[in-house]
Amino acid sequence: MHLRLPTLLASLRTLSRELLGVLGQLETRLRESNGLAPLSEHGLRPHASALPPPRIPASEIPGGLGIGDVGPGVEHDVAVTIGPWDGFEDGDHLRLYMGEAVIAERPMSAADRFRIITLEVPVAAIRAQGDGAYLFMLEVSNVLGAPPIYSLPLAIWIKTSRPGGHDPQPDTETINENLAPAHVIPPGLIDLDQAKVVVRPRPETPTTGPWVNATEGDRLRVSWHGRYVDWGPLTAAHLTEPEVNVSIPRELIEAVGRGEAQVSYRILDRVSNSSLWAPYATVDVPIDRPGAPPAPWVRDTVDDLGLVLRLADLQSRDVTVEVKQGHGGQAGDRLRVLWKGVAADEQPVPPYTTDWRTLTTSDALEMFTVPYAHAEVLGEGRVTVTYELQPTGKEVVTSKRLTLLIEGKAQSLKPPLLRDVDDVLDIARFPTGATMAAPWQPDRIPAGSIVTFRWVGQVEGQSKPEYADGANDTEVTLPYNVMRQLVGGPVRIQYQVETFANDPVDAASLLRYPRYPHARPRADGRAILAIVESPWITLQVIETVELAPPIFPSANRAKQILYADLVDGTDIEIPDYANRQADDIILLMFECFENDDPGYTHDPQTDIPIPKGHFQLGPFEPGDEPPPWRYHIPRERIFFDRNGHPRYHLHARYSVTARDNPSRPILSESDFVRINLLGQPPIR
CATH class of the missing domain: 2.60.40 (Immunoglobulin-like)
Structure with a gap:
């Protein structure tokens, strides 16, 4: 079936109106979630398509902007591309928002329609906003007073802190000495099926997570002598854990082979910032040598395989280890038994070694005793039993290993x-x-x-x-x-x-x-x-700190302010508090509303509560203005909400955090102060 041209044009016009309606609904929701005026007050330019979101090419492959894009020492601008868009008109002015901050702007005209415009944004403007998730959005306004038009937002992660912390020795180009060397468990790799690399911060490093600057989305790559095991991503639950455990497959360990293996790791965050490699740890991989003497035998094990030793079966008796015929020792040679294990939860335990014994008979059965306490302390753990044979005038030979599971719990300590x-x-x-x-x-x-x-x-x-x-x-x-x-x-x-x-x-x-x-x-x-x-x-x-509530100087004793006294807005004062530190940050939060529920909006990308108004004071430096600190709320933030309804109440409170770790929980938070507005509100 063929459509006639008039019918086709009418269908296209209907489809365009429907598309504009959908875009209008989407923009209305976006504006409401960000506290902007509703679409009905601004509208779309009838001849134009929707204003597309900005593009930041440097962020598209790594998933954001990192140290190489906006980190310390970077001086080049960040390119942001706009359009093409068919809605530009003479007298337009374009602004690029990063959150609530304008970081770039330029005049536009009708000649810019259908063109790709590149804004060169100073890296300092982006870096000044700090790390985090941001919404980048365009605003087009006109000198003739036409309502502004906003694009859909572009969500971008900014991260200028290196995972694992600052590299203290930049001359070692691939190594970050701020990272702790990899820790391999179980000690001595007594069980290759349970091998893990533990990543934790250095003991002297003040952090609560598995590494410095740990954030959600971080990933690990462990190198086992040049073979890799990847782990991640890091979740919110991991951020309070003191370490991360990465399992190493037995097949990989055996493929590398026995002897010394170099083990390291590196961290990549969500924007591909690299920690560099941790200093290498050397691990001795105890794979049995070909032709090694047969493994010893332990009495009182569960079955013919001899792989499980039950503490209950020992009944507090010492453990007997048999070195059977076939070890090859001759009269005059020396022999001893090694007992090396880990307790429950991979806790290391000092090894036990018997004294050397000089053989009186060639290649005969020899029995050794291990005190019961050295078995009991390994409850719910594992032990590897070997023996060493030192032929007269020759090097020591190590036998094959016998690995036992120790069943039964050692009597545990009570918690502190x-x-x-x-x-x-x-x-x-x-x-x-x-x-x-x-x-x-x-x-x-x-x-x-x-x-x-x-x-x-x-x-x-x-x-x-x-x-x-x-x-x-x-x-x-x-x-x-x-x-x-x-x-x-x-x-x-x-x-x-x-x-x-x-x-x-x-x-x-x-x-x-x-x-x-x-x-x-x-x-x-x-x-x-x-x-x-x-x-x-x-x-x-x-540390409990009693914070006095904020003060409205223009309010009377009944906590009331007349509308007539709000012509120029009003002030909020924050009083001094005990134990104030030089690195404290005060965050003042206020809300003007028409009923008893102040409410908070949420960032659609991060689901983080956003107070309707907030202002940061501090960190404080010597010579700063002494308390009380005062902040002015302009009248336009007080009288009307975005729907034009008058407001009748003000709420204010503040919190105190520390600059060295602003993401940690609030140290203290004041009570809300509620102020009632009296009289006749001005006509909007």
Whole structure:
């Protein structure tokens, strides 16, 4: 069927009207969500199509603008392309908004119709807005007073902070020494099926996430001797976790092979900023050598496979390890057994090594004893058992490995306590420090044990070792100056208990493992038998600061202001507060409304609440204006809402945060102050 030309033109006009209607509805919703005037007051130019959103070519492949685009030291402009659009008229003026800030503008004319216009935006204008998600939007106004026209927004992420933090040694071009080296678990890779690379910040780094400047969308790439494992993206739940664990497939480890493997990682954020590589860690991969002597055997294991050892079956007896015939040792050679394991949750435990034994018979059965305590401490963990054979005048030969699962739980420690604290530690209540306690557990913390507390938050640290008396809780003070550094974030606290053997041991046999500095004899010759860690507890650390409510100087005692006194607007004052810090930031929030519900809009891209009015004061510098601080609200922000209805109430409040970490929870927030407007509102 063929349409006649008049019918086709009529159909096109109808379709155009419908399209303009859809665009109008979309623009109306966008304006309402951003507090702009409704479409009915502005309208679309009847001859023009919808104004397209701006384009930022540099942001399209990486997903935003990063360090190389707008970071410190970058001086070139950022190109933003406009159009083509058929609606430009003589006398038009184009503005480019980034959030609420105008970052570029230029005059336009009818000659610009159907052209692609490039705006060169100074990088400083973008960088000044800070990191985050922003809506870039165009506004076209006309000198003749025609209603302005707005484009749909373009959502862009800006990120000028390097994941992992600033590189302190830029001369090492591919390495960021601010990153902690990769940590490989289980210790000694005693089980290749459970191999993981743990990424965590350096102990001295003040951050609560797995790395400095961690944000949602970050991704990890782990390098295992040049072979890669990718992980991510980082979610909001990960931002409060102290580390990230990346599993390494056994097939990849075996493909690289035994011996030393170089392990590292790097981080890429959502706009492709790179952390560079972490300093390399060296891991000794314990794959059995071809032709190695057969693995030992452990008595009392569950079945013929001998891969499970139950603590209940041992009934507190020592473990017997058999080195069976076939090891190849000759009379005069030396032999010893190595017992290396990890406890539940991959907690490292000092290894146990028997004394060297000189063989009296060639290639005969030899039996060794491992104290029960070295099995019990590995409850719900794993152990690898090997032996070393040193033929006379030759190098040591290591046997194949036997890996056992240890079933049965070691008796666990009770979690630590903070006296007079539940889930929130308010340091204002503890000016001389808070008391941490390891509960009395004589069977797990016998007299003479050493108890050490550790805390991990915005700073990390540990207490001085404290000896347990075996009859009371073991208590240590968390100093006030440490708590002050923890304010605004969570802190995790645990304690560690070192218990000791009763009999002296050979110091040389313990010092063979420098990777375990705790495997050492004490001055009295007693050796550390086990190191056990308690569960972690997590507390939120705050400092209560009483904030007086804001003040409206022009209000009477009944908290009323006459419309007649608002010709030039009104002022809001913020009084001084206790413990004010030089790096504090005050955020003043106010709202003018016509009923009892002030309400907040939400950013359609980030779902972040947006107060109708806000103003930032601080951070404060020496010589700044002393308190109280005053902010002026112009009359046009007070009298009418966007629908033309008069407003009858004002609300105001303010909050205090710290500049060094503006994303952390609010330190304190004042109460709302409500002011009633009286009299006859002006006619709009």
